[in-house]
Amino acid sequence: MNTAFQGLNRDRFDAKLKVTGRAKYTGDNDVANMAFGYLIQSGISRGRIRSFDLGAAEESRGVIGIFTPFNSLKLYRPLGREEGGISGDVIPLLQDTQVHYFGQTIGLIVADSFEQARDAAALVKVIYEEKSAVVTLESGMAKAYQPQNVGHEPATWSILESGASSIDDILRQAEVSIAQEYTNPIEHHNPMEPHATVAIWQEDRLTIYDATQGVVGQQRDLAAVLGVDADHLRVICPFVGGAFGCKGSMWMHSPLTAAAAKVLNRPVKTILTREQMYTATGHRPAVLQRIELGASRDGVLRAVKHEAFSSTAVTKEFIEPAAHSTSRYLYKSPNIFVSQSLVPLDIAPGTAMRAPGEATGMYALESAMDELAVKLGVDPIQLRIRNHAEIYPGKNVPFSSKHLLECYQRGAERFGWTKRNPKPGMTKDDDWWIGQGMATALYPAYRSRASAKIRLQADGYVTVSSATLDLGTGMYTVLAIVGAQSLGIPYERVRAVLGDSALPPAPGAGGSHSTASVGPAVMAAADLAKEKLIEVAVKDQNSPFYGAKPEGLSYASGEIRGNGRSVPFDQLLGVLGRSAIEATGSAAPDEEAHKYGFSSFGAQFCEVKVHALTGEVRVNRFSSVMDVGTVVSEKTARNQIIGGIVFGIGMALLEGTQYDARNGWIANRNIAEYLVATNADVPAIDVEFINRPDLQFNPIGARGIGEIGITGTPAAIANAVYHATGKRIRQLPIRPEHLLA
Numbered sequence: 216m217n218t219a220f221q222g223l224n225r226d227r228f229d230a231k232l233k234v235t236g237r238a239k240y241t242g243d244n245d246v247a248n249m250a251f252g253y254l255i256q257s258g259i260s261r262g263r264i265r266s267f268d269l270g271a272a273e274e275s276r277g278v279i280g281i282f283t284p285f286n287s288l289k290l291y292r293p294l295g296r297e298e299g300g301i302s303g304d305v306i307p308l309l310q311d312t313q314v315h316y317f318g319q320t321i322g323l324i325v326a327d328s329f330e331q332a333r334d335a336a337a338l339v340k341v342i343y344e345e346k347s348a349v350v351t352l353e354s355g356m357a358k359a360y361q362p363q364n365v366g367h368e369p370a371t372w373s374i375l376e377s378g379a380s381s382i383d384d385i386l387r388q389a390e391v392s393i394a395q396e397y398t399n400p401i402e403h404h405n406p407m408e409p410h411a412t413v414a415i416w417q418e419d420r421l422t423i424y425d426a427t428q429g430v431v432g433q434q435r436d437l438a439a440v441l442g443v444d445a446d447h448l449r450v451i452c453p454f455v456g457g458a459f460g461c462k463g464s465m466w467m468h469s470p471l472t473a474a475a476a477k478v479l480n481r482p483v484k485t486i487l488t489r490e491q492m493y494t495a496t497g498h499r500p501a502v503l504q505r506i507e508l509g510a511s512r513d514g515v516l517r518a519v520k521h522e523a524f525s526s527t528a529v530t531k532e533f534i535e536p537a538a539h540s541t542s543r544y545l546y547k548s549p550n551i552f553v554s555q556s557l558v559p560l561d562i563a564p565g566t567a568m569r570a571p572g573e574a575t576g577m578y579a580l581e582s583a584m585d586e587l588a589v590k591l592g593v594d595p596i597q598l599r600i601r602n603h604a605e606i607y608p609g610k611n612v613p614f615s616s617k618h619l620l621e622c623y624q625r626g627a628e629r630f631g632w633t634k635r636n637p638k639p640g641m642t643k644d645d646d647w648w649i650g651q652g653m654a655t656a657l658y659p660a661y662r663s664r665a666s667a668k669i670r671l672q673a674d675g676y677v678t679v680s681s682a683t684l685d686l687g688t689g690m691y692t693v694l695a696i697v698g699a700q701s702l703g704i705p706y707e708r709v710r711a712v713l714g715d716s717a718l719p720p721a722p723g724a725g726g727s728h729s730t731a732s733v734g735p736a737v738m739a740a741a742d743l744a745k746e747k748l749i750e751v752a753v754k755d756q757n758s759p760f761y762g763a764k765p766e767g768l769s770y771a772s773g774e775i776r777g778n779g780r781s782v783p784f785d786q787l788l789g790v791l792g793r794s795a796i797e798a799t800g801s802a803a804p805d806e807e808a809h810k811y812g813f814s815s816f817g818a819q820f821c822e823v824k825v826h827a828l829t830g831e832v833r834v835n836r837f838s839s840v841m842d843v844g845t846v847v848s849e850k851t852a853r854n855q856i857i858g859g860i861v862f863g864i865g866m867a868l869l870e871g872t873q874y875d876a877r878n879g880w881i882a883n884r885n886i887a888e889y890l891v892a893t894n895a896d897v898p899a900i901d902v903e904f905i906n907r908p909d910l911q912f913n914p915i916g917a918r919g920i921g922e923i924g925i926t927g928t929p930a931a932i933a934n935a936v937y938h939a940t941g942k943r944i945r946q947l948p949i950r951p952e953h954l955l956a
Contacts, residue, residue: 760778
C-alpha cells in the first residue's frame, strides 16, 4: 500500500462487554425515583381530536401525570434543516388538536412503572372528528410534485450531447432500448434496541440518555425544542443496539420525556414499543421508478432516463433520491436525465434507511441493466464494463480512486461466473430452479469536520475520545486502531471513549462517514499530543531531555528519542510527576475536494434457487467484492458488508409495510408479521476487499462501508430469480405469488 497507515485485523473493542451483557444501552439506565412514560398514539390518519376521556386512566394505579393537547407540555418548533436541525417530525407534538397521520403521538402517560403507564394508556378514550386520508402511493400520484432541489442539484437534471433536442428523442433513435417500471414499498428499520430516552434534571441542567446516532445533533435539537441552553444539556449514548437511520433524527418522544421530567420533578424513562416505532421513528419511503435505457447494438449506452416518485409525509418533506444518487453518475453516457418527484401522503414522516436512495435506485437501475443485457444478448458484466465511467458525468472530474473493474473481475472469479449458462430456466435440481445474477454496488464517500482527543497516560495506556457513535458498526474498534497506528503502540494499550456530547464534537453516525471524518481527527490529535509531549520534555527540569531543542527530539513507537536516549512516554510522565498529557485535534475535508468525485464501488454476485411448485425463493450463496479504500478494521468491515447484504436479502424477498388504504392503519407493525431476514434466510457470504487507499479523500485513505453492502443486493437477487425462472419480477419484495402467477 502507498500509505503509512495500515489497517488491522483485531477483535472488536467492545466485544466482551456485549457478549457478557455489560454494555449499557439507553433503556438500561436506572436512577432513584424513576418514573416511566408511555405514548398515546392516534387511531385515525387525519382529523381533529374533540376530547379525551381520561377518567379511568387517571384513577389507574401508579399514574402520576397525563399530558395531552388539553394539558400540554410546552415544546417549541424544531430546528429546520437549513438551521442544522435533525428533527424527524417538525411538528411540536401535543401543541394542538390536529391529527396528521395514524400513530401520531397525541399524549404521554407517566406512572411509577412501565406496566402501570402501559395499562393506563389502554384505558384512554379519544373522540375524533375524522377526515378522509390518502395513504398509498397509487392514490397520491395525482398530487405528485417536484422538490426545490435534491441534494445540491435541481429535481430535474440532465446532460445532452450537442445538437440533441431531448432525452426522449435520443431514446426513440436508439438501436436497442428498454423501458420499465420498478416499485418497492415502505419499509421499517426494526433495530433490536427500541428507541428509548431517560431524562434527569438537576435544577436547570438536563442529562439525557438517548438512543441516537448523533449526540451532538441531538443536543442541539433538544435544546431548541425544550427552550433551554445547549450548554445545560448533555446527551449520552455509549452503545446503540442497531439504528440503520431511524435513530439519526430527533423524534418527539425525547423532548416530551424531558419536558415531563421537568414538570414532575422526577427522572422519566420512555421506551417505545415495537408497534409505536412504526409511526414514531420514521421509515423508508415507497418508490416508483421509471427507467429507459437506449444503447447501440454493441451495448454502448446512448441515453439513460431515470424518473423516481417517492412517498413523503404531508407534514414533513423527505426525499428518497433514487435517481440522483445512482443513474446520475454510475455509467458513462452522453445523455443522462434524472428526475425526482414526491407524492404527499397522510402518513408519518419518512427518514433515512440504510443507503437512502442508493438502495432503491440501484435495485431499479441494475435490474434495468440486466434487462438490457438480455435484450442485447450480452453478458451482464461485459455490458457494465463497456459503460464504465472514469469521469464523473456532468461534473467532468475524475474519481479520486476507483477500482470497480477489478471488483467485477475478482467477483466473477470468486463466484465462478463463467460457469453460468446465460439462458434463463436451464438449470434445475430436483424441484428447484437455479439461477445466478449480479449487480454493481455503489455509495458516495462523505466526510465532515470532526474533532478527537488523545490522552497519553502515566499508566502506559492511551485514551482516544470523540463524540462520535458506534451503532454496532465498530467505531470503538476504529478509534482504537487509528489511535494505536498514529502513536505506534499496541492496539491493546488504547482505550476508546465515545457517545457523549461533552466530548470533542463529531458528526452523527450516518452516511457512512464516521471513519472518514473522525479517523483523520484522531491522527491530528495524535500529532498534537506528540508535539506537546516533546514541548513538556524540554521545559521541565526533571526531564531527561531538559534544555534540548525540540527539533532535536522525535517521537516513535511510544517513545521520545534524542540526545542518545529513548524514553517511553509513560516513564517520562512518571519522572515529570504528571498523570497525563492530552491534546485535541480536528480535521475537515480538503478545500480541493471539488476537483474529484468521491465514491465507493463494488460488485455483488448471487445464486438463488426457486421452488417450482411453491415459488419459494432461497439465496444459495453470495459473493461481494468491495472497493472502499483502506480497510481500517478488517473484522468489523467484513461484518458491515455482510450486514448490508443481509439487509438487502430482506429488502428483496421479505420486507414491506402493509397499510390499510381505507384508514392508514398499519396491519403488520410487529416483527412477527413484518418479515426480516433471519439466520435461515442467509447463506454463507463471501466478502473480499480491494483495499487500495484513497489518499485524495483523507490521510487514512478510507471511505465508508456501513451502507454500500445493501446496494445492488436486491437487484442481484432479482436478476438471479429471472435467470432461474425466466420471469422478471419488477416489484419488491419478490413473493411466491409473483412467481406462481
